[in-house]
Amino acid sequence: MTHRAKFLVGLVLFTSLCGCAGRDQKKERYDLGVASRAGALAESAAYRDTLGAYGYFEGMAPLRVRGYGLVVWLGKNGAGDCPRPIHDKIVQSIVRQQRSTATVVGARELSPEALLADKDTAAVIVQGDIPAAATKGARFDVSVTALPGTQTKSLRGGRLYTTELEVFRQMPSGVSIMGKVLARASGPVFLNPFSDEQSATKSNPLEGVIVGGGVSLEDRRVRFVLAQPSYSIARQVEQRINARFGGAKKAADALSPSFIQLQVPEEFARETGHFLDLVRSLYLSRDPQFEATRARALAQEIVNPAAPHGRISLCFEGLGRSALPALDELYNHPKDYVSFYAAVAGMRLGDHVAADRVAMHAGDNAGEHRFPAIRALGEARGMASASQALRRLLEDADPRVRIAAYEALVDRGDPSIITRKVGGDNFALDLLATKGESFVYVTRSGTRRIALFGEGMTCRPPVLYRAADGSVTISADADADHLTVLRTAVASGATSPPMAAPVELPRLIEFLGSEADVDEREAATGVGLDFGEIVRIVHQLSSHGAVNARFSLQEPNVAELFGPAEPVGRPESEL
16 A cells, blocks of 8 residues: 555544534614604605505515424434434435435435444434525524433534525424524534634534525515505506516515515525615605605705605615606715715716715715725625725725625625635635725625635744644744644544644645645645634634634524524414
8 A cells, every 4th residue: 555545544444433433893883764763754755655554565574494404414412312203304305305306515425323322423303593584595593402301411513414495483382383494504513613712602502503504595575565455556566666676587576465474586586685774765656746846855855864865776776767866966965965865876877977976985984884895895786996996995994894894895705815715615715905904704694615814824933732632733844834633533533644834824725724644745634623613713713813803703593593583483374
């Protein structure tokens, strides 16, 4: 056996022992008038004669879904035990998926029964909320919790086998009635990477999150309900919505005198909330004289400090490009809120002059609309000037602004951000060649991403990192030109061959997250660490000065996602 073959066998054997054998700110939205006084809104030109005055939306609550699944690659931290009813349900789900697809994420060459009995696996409860108006294929975060009563020690390093998620109803007796399968979930389990430190955010090793791990299997139904049933009004509402959002598919369908079924247009697939807000703000009448008169009324009202400025902006947008003459006169208004909300509407309608004005608000470090303006620029499709403005903000003195601009550019798919997919679906590594302070930004909701702001980030020897459980060791002497990585199977004590890792931070992250293998020169090309472990390593290296960059972790919104909401099953559909 050659040296290369021996190395590869050793590395693969170790991997088997480890696995199978054993926004640092919340995204701000500009005000949509929700907080306005009800009386003031009712008297506003932004409410009278709009669709919102005729009815309301049904189906706007997030839909809680749940299922029982299997986490694999746990070494000896799994349980191999599971209550019989849940055991049978998981087996049936795995069998159905094996019959329907040739590739099942997390699958191994074992029978479902053998998988459940393996100490490498753990039965878990998987839960998430499908957002309102979510389209087919939309992704959402899911929580993963080891099944109570089992002997599972930790979910660290595990991966969720593809799991079906069903709508359910909680009965007074505590029994859950499961219903229709509406989503699937899979992917690497993300545990709080700082659970072994003195931290206010300590987490339970039996609880984790799969960032963006849930996938909706169908469009969520949203209906517009008329307060006063009328077939003629229902038809007018249908026609008005379809006229505004004309496309290959109808956006509205009047099902009855009371209900208009809505379909989110493809161009609003990532902005379903804005689409619904815009529908609510459309005027029923399409008479040109009415629209001209109403545009003038909105222009007069928006200067009032107590006016619902966000709703007025939406109404301008709903009127279409015929509103641009009225808006143009407001872009340079001395009152910032007038200028901002008018410019947002104009930009949404394709006015490049308005986009430049929004960019001015985004660049104003003393302005109250700075972060909403950055968010609006991220949503301005087809506006090259919006991307240019956001790129300039990547070098702002305020790190929060830099992060907000980065997130907006990611949403736009901007080519200035160099993205490398690490370890298949492990995570995305974003490289930003910016000036100013270098720092690392890590997301932990929506999509797994590590962003490196700046160039020349390196890991400077001497270095010594050791995971709390001893599973990973990274070291380097003061005069070393590389790092040495060792992996140890906690259950068996087996250790991998020494692996030489680069000191440049981008290359180091890629090396740690890539699948374990060797190249033609018999050198290791990857370690196969999960996202959470890599985040922990980078944080430690940064906090101890081994990496010349500050570390910033996005605040999680999982607590909001899985808060006190009670599961609701609608008797006419999912249940």
